[in-house]
Amino acid sequence: xxxxxxxxxxxxxxxxxxxxxxxxxxxxxxxxxxxxxxxxxxxxxxxxxxxxxxxxxxxxxxxxxxxxxxxxxxxxxxxxxxxxxxxxxxxxxxxxxxxxxxxxxxxxxxxxxx
Amino acid sequence: xxxxxxxxxxxxxxxxxxxxxxxxxxxxxxxxxxxxxxxxxxxxxxxxxxxxxxxxxxxxxxxxxxxxxxxxxxxxxxxxxxxxxxxxxxxxxxxxxxxxxxxxxxxxxxxx
Numbered sequence: 001x002x003x004x005x006x007x008x009x010x011x012x013x014x015x016x017x018x019x020x021x022x023x024x025x026x027x028x029x030x031x032x033x034x035x036x037x038x039x040x041x042x043x044x045x046x047x048x049x050x051x052x053x054x055x056x057x058x059x060x061x062x063x064x065x066x067x068x069x070x071x072x073x074x075x076x077x078x079x080x081x082x083x084x085x086x087x088x089x090x091x092x093x094x095x096x097x098x099x100x101x102x103x104x105x106x107x108x109x110x111x112x113x114x
Numbered sequence: 115x116x117x118x119x120x121x122x123x124x125x126x127x128x129x130x131x132x133x134x135x136x137x138x139x140x141x142x143x144x145x146x147x148x149x150x151x152x153x154x155x156x157x158x159x160x161x162x163x164x165x166x167x168x169x170x171x172x173x174x175x176x177x178x179x180x181x182x183x184x185x186x187x188x189x190x191x192x193x194x195x196x197x198x199x200x201x202x203x204x205x206x207x208x209x210x211x212x213x214x215x216x217x218x219x220x221x222x223x224x225x226x
């Protein structure tokens with residue numbers, strides 16, 4: 001079974017631009033969560049989607065948004081990029097919505113904002 | 115703002131030593147506690163999801179316990195091996211579902 005894939009793996013943008021990151025979950029998984037990893041803040045939860053609906057959201061500004069498609073693939077969008085948005089963005093998928101399910105992480109997208 | 119703490123911040127042990135780390139989290143509104151292992155240049159790997167007070171889980175040489183009343187979880191590694199070198203993260207989810215907070219991690223180095 002293929003693992004979680006994320007595209008692109010690396011991205012360079014400038015301040016004020018917007019960016020869209022993509023995540024394809026493991027086949028059959030319906031839940032996709034997004035995380036941001038920065039040296040200063042550690043790993044932080046962005047949001048979780050399950051069956052095309054946002055279930056949970058972390059404490060991030062509205063510039064961070066996401067969506068999930070009927071095939072469970074998910075995209076994350078960041079508008080009006082700031083220097084502080086430079087980070088590793090990870091997505092993770094799990095089979096069901098219950099918290100007892102193990103999460104499987106993708107390799108991440110490294111975003112650099114200049 | 116929920117606070118999840120982990121100690122120690124880093125740890126160096128010799129191959130064959132057993133070790134343990136602590137994760138502290140809020141004792142109210144508990145829903146679940148996750149443990150992950152994150153090796154350099156790899157993706158985080160789920161170790162355990164713990165939901166019940168008194169839970170004990172084991173995977174090979176790694177085990178974890180959970181005390182939701184006092185708000186802590188221990189992760190134990192028996193007979194550490196160099197391949198156990200990684201950052202170990204815990205994450206707390208509250209029963210409102212809105213908060214899923216990671217600790218800062220414990221960086222373990224196992225010296226051969």
